[in-house]
Amino acid sequence: MAASHGASGAAPPALEVSGLSHAYGPKHALHDVSLRVMPGEFTVLLGPNGAGKSTLFALVTRLFDARQGSIRIFGAELRRHPGQALAQLGVVFQQPTLDPDLSLRQNLAYSAALHGLSRAEGRRRAEQELARIGLLDRAGDAVRKLSGGQRRRVEMARALLTRPRLLLMDEPTVGLDAASRSFLLGHVRRLCREEGLAVLWATHLIDEVDENSRLIVLQEGRVRASGGLRDVLAEGGGGTLREAFARLTDEAWKGGA
Numbered sequence: 001m002a003a004s005h006g007a008s009g010a011a012p013p014a015l016e017v018s019g020l021s022h023a024y025g026p027k028h029a030l031h032d033v034s035l036r037v038m039p040g041e042f043t044v045l046l047g048p049n050g051a052g053k054s055t056l057f058a059l060v061t062r063l064f065d066a067r068q069g070s071i072r073i074f075g076a077e078l079r080r081h082p083g084q085a086l087a088q089l090g091v092v093f094q095q096p097t098l099d100p101d102l103s104l105r106q107n108l109a110y111s112a113a114l115h116g117l118s119r120a121e122g123r124r125r126a127e128q129e130l131a132r133i134g135l136l137d138r139a140g141d142a143v144r145k146l147s148g149g150q151r152r153r154v155e156m157a158r159a160l161l162t163r164p165r166l167l168l169m170d171e172p173t174v175g176l177d178a179a180s181r182s183f184l185l186g187h188v189r190r191l192c193r194e195e196g197l198a199v200l201w202a203t204h205l206i207d208e209v210d211e212n213s214r215l216i217v218l219q220e221g222r223v224r225a226s227g228g229l230r231d232v233l234a235e236g237g238g239g240t241l242r243e244a245f246a247r248l249t250d251e252a253w254k255g256g257a
């Protein structure tokens with residue numbers, strides 16, 4: 001059996017990472033990281049620059065092979081069943097990857113074809129996703145004519161073409177204005193709530209956490225706290241999230257804890 005449903009028979013986590021470590025030569029980027037994202041959950045992976053967020057994403061997308069630890073996507077172990085695991089995954093990378101000279105429709109059609117969708121199905125899904133992000137009327141425009149926020153929305157539409165059940169978003173709001181950030185966050189949270197999408201949203205921005213978010217605080221490649229907002233506040237010694245986060249990511253405080 002490729003997918004494990006656990007002894008209880010309950011649905012498996014969308015993402016389950018256990019004991020994951022990774023080093024770039026002598027530089028340890030992740031140390032024994034374990035975390036879970038359940039279906040329908042919006043989970044914020046909160047960490048400062050260099051915490052290891054992009055490294056974690058590179059391992060989950062199999063850009064790098066995980067030598068220590070395991071990664072399961074809806075129960076499918078990534079190393080043993082990569083096709084089954086990755087078929088459920090969508091990704092929005094930190095660096096923009098749309099072709100600015102192609103139209104929105106062409107960018108999406110290209111991606112749909114690469115994923116083996118028929119031309120008609122690719123077109124149907126592209127229109128559906130563009131409508132959901134309010135950009136169907138711009139489908140024929142070259143991407144270079146769009147604002148940064150609109151381009152991010154198109155990347156998200158492209159990631160959803162294959163109907164993933166788990167979406168990874170790596171610092172998707174960097175460089176966006178407040179209105180664009182809020183649109184993107186609202187859209188993603190709605191997909192979690194209404195369609196059961198599981199999202200792991202990497203950021204260093206505390207104000208992207210709301211009271212319903214699940215949180216994983218990563219610092220220097222280690223999980224410092226995880227759970228609901230209350231759990232993380234408690235683990236961080238109380239006060240505001242900003243105060244708790246500052247303590248959780250402060251070596252001296254953690255060392256004395």
Ligand SMILES: Nc1ncnc2c1ncn2[C@@H]1O[C@H](COP(=O)(O)OP(=O)(O)OP(=O)(O)O)[C@@H](O)[C@H]1O
Nearest residue numbers: 024027028029047048049050051052053054055056
């Ligand atoms: N190719 C690499 N070679 C050597 N060290 C690397 C490499 N990529 C990342 N690192 C180091 O690994 C650690 C984790 O980096 P990573 O990019 O995963 O963090 P991040 O949380 O995504 O940071 P950022 O928000 O700056 O992208 C950092 O100390 C970084 O300098």
